[in-house]
Amino acid sequence: MSFGEILRSIFINIRENKTKVFLTTLGIIVGSLTIVLVMAIGSGSQESVKEQFKRLNVGTLYIMPSFGRQRINLRLESEDMEEILKEASSISKASMMINGNASISYHNTSTSSSIAGVMEDIKEINNLELEYGEFINEDYREERVVVIGSELAKLLFEEEGITNVVGEKIVVNGKRFEIIGVLKYQGSAERGFNPDEGLFMPYEMAKRYITGRNPRPMIVTLAKDIDHVDSAIEEITMVLQKRYGEKSEQFMIRDAGSSLESAKNSARTMTLMLLSVATVVLIVGGIGIMNVLFVSVKERTREIGILKAIGARRKDILRIFLFEAIIISAIGGLLGIVFSMAAMPILHYFNVRAINTLFGYLLAFGFSVLIGTFFGYYPAAKAASLRPIDALNYE
Structure with missing residues (x-):
């Protein structure tokens, strides 16, 4: 199968199962949203510390x-x-x-x-x-x-x-x-x-x-x-x-210098703690993707058998399900980033200083894709390993 045919198959499946795909991506959306906001709040906290001490003689x-x-x-x-x-x-x-x-x-x-x-x-x-x-x-x-x-x-x-x-x-x-x-x-x-x-x-x-x-x-x-x-x-x-x-x-x-360093360390520690929470949310979202793909493999067993019967190779089936997991998680990551931009005025309304950074966006998107790849591989491998005769006889 060509790469174009693989993508066409993926998007047809996503279009036909929009509700299921959206529910699957919720965990990824929340996780990437949390990562962006955590990084923004962490950057805001560190900037506040710098401003607080900028007039202070470190000597x-x-x-x-x-x-x-x-x-x-x-x-x-x-x-x-x-x-x-x-x-x-x-x-x-x-x-x-x-x-x-x-x-x-x-x-x-x-x-x-x-x-x-x-x-x-x-x-x-x-x-x-x-x-x-x-x-x-x-x-x-x-x-x-x-x-x-x-x-x-x-x-x-x-x-x-x-x-x-x-x-x-x-x-x-x-x-x-x-x-x-x-x-x-x-x-x-x-x-x-x-x-x-x-x-x-x-x-x-x-x-x-x-x-x-x-x-x-x-x-x-x-x-x-x-x-x-x-x-x-x-x-x-x-x-x-x-x-x-x-x-x-x-x-x-x-x-005063040690006070400045201590304040910076406290801000960094808080950022890392919140970032770990966001990572857990993303992992939960990845587990959700894996579960949904397992169900999808069962639902599409006959389709897999037909594809293999007409010449689809093992790696073609693997790519279909793996790329589907990656695309779903990437969409969730992008939506999380968009929602984080919408959430910024809410943080400012409650006097929470947050500064969006390109690193925060890249981290959220990269984590989302990584989680989709990691948790999508096993279901994809499971689908690719099905024997054509067993898949065609599956009821």
């Missing part, structure tokens, strides 16, 4: 109390920061930082927000950029001033707009503070603080009005470059051991 190091089971008796002080700057040659910048939460209000608008008490160098360490005004510096050390994030500014000054908010007064935990600056949108959060939705104030003011009697300060440092991160960690560890001895174990050092 940033955080020295903070270790929140394990042991009781924390020590507290980092400004003297520790100064000693680190003096002794750690791999460090270029350092700042004290203390986080807290407070109620914030402006006229009739009130909210709760994260607050960071910082020193001047935190601006360069965390790559903070200003939209309006200026950042906290040594002149504001004892002043009630704040720099607010872009999202917080929009919330508090929705009616007035944020263009002229510098110089306005807001109430933080019952105390009036003057706004001296508004940050550009950062799109990143680190160590539990989101600069877009929070505000910065001088370190001493945060200790006095925000954190209460049990502050948990941290030291934020910046290595000279990415190649100095490991040596900076070693030098900081030596400084802490020198100052606190065995109790230095109550502190931990974390670098």
